[in-house]
Amino acid sequence: MPHSQRRIGVLGGTFDPIHHGHLAAASEVAAALDLDQVLLVPVHSQPFKLDRLAAAPEHRLAMCRLAVEGDDRLDVSDVDIARGGVTYTLDTLTDLHAQAPDAELFFITGSDALARLHEWKDAERLTSLARFIGVTRPGHSLPDLDMPHTLVEVPAMAVSSTDVRRRVRTGAPIRYLVPRAVADYIAKHDLYAGGMDD
Ligand code: ATP
Ligand code: MG
Numbered sequence: 001m002p003h004s005q006r007r008i009g010v011l012g013g014t015f016d017p018i019h020h021g022h023l024a025a026a027s028e029v030a031a032a033l034d035l036d037q038v039l040l041v042p043v044h045s046q047p048f049k050l051d052r053l054a055a056a057p058e059h060r061l062a063m064c065r066l067a068v069e070g071d072d073r074l075d076v077s078d079v080d081i082a083r084g085g086v087t088y089t090l091d092t093l094t095d096l097h098a099q100a101p102d103a104e105l106f107f108i109t110g111s112d113a114l115a116r117l118h119e120w121k122d123a124e125r126l127t128s129l130a131r132f133i134g135v136t137r138p139g140h141s142l143p144d145l146d147m148p149h150t151l152v153e154v155p156a157m158a159v160s161s162t163d164v165r166r167r168v169r170t171g172a173p174i175r176y177l178v179p180r181a182v183a184d185y186i187a188k189h190d191l192y193a194g195g196m197d198d
Contacts (some may be wrong), residue, residue, distance in 0.1 A: 006103040009038035021157040022106040039077045043087035057081045066181040093129040105130035114144040168192035
């Protein structure tokens with residue numbers, strides 16, 4: 001039976017850069033929960049990552065847009081980058097809810113991010129704006145959470161943006177870890193080639 005409300009998944013992240021782990025998770029949750037759309041929402045700046053070297057928001061947004069080309073169910077929202085400043089999920093969900101007041105929102109997080117949910121601003125209020133969907137991620141066990149959430153097992157992809165950045169810096173291959181257009185974009189704009197990382 002069709003759902004009465006439009007169902008929109010929201011995958012927030014730094015996407016520095018976007019990789020196949022993000023895309024596999026978005027696609028798997030869309031199928032598992034019968035979502036109409038999953039929005040990738042790159043943060044402007046991330047409260048836990050203020051000290052890290054990151055590509056400019058415009059670059060991260062552009063790479064997300066390239067990555068979803070050709071998949072009708074995946075899209076990109078620039079709400080967080082357009083708002084600017086430190087991104088809080090409460091603002092993300094509030095803005096997306098205002099844009100689509102009749103839709104049901106599903107906020108998707110990997111197990112590593114889920115484990116830090118208690119540190120998030122207004123964690124309880126978040127659950128009134130969206131259903132929380134935890135996805136499995138290799139190397140990160142699922143935390144015990146006292147807030148309601150749904151778990152979705154996604155095909156294990158042991159890729160992280162940190163690893164992609166490190167690979168670019170050291171000349172190791174990234175070709176099958178990120179979409180081809182993203183690899184081309186990184187090369188063209190000489191991203192991640194210098195500087196420090198964790
Ligand atoms: P970084 O290494 O810079 O932290 P990352 O690979 O963790 O990058 P983020 O942009 O921090 O990517 O992650 C955005 C969201 O996607 C988070 O909820 C994270 O848990 C989830 N995620 C990232 N990579 C994977 C993966 N390989 N499998 C499942 N979920 C993932
Ligand atoms: Mg991360």
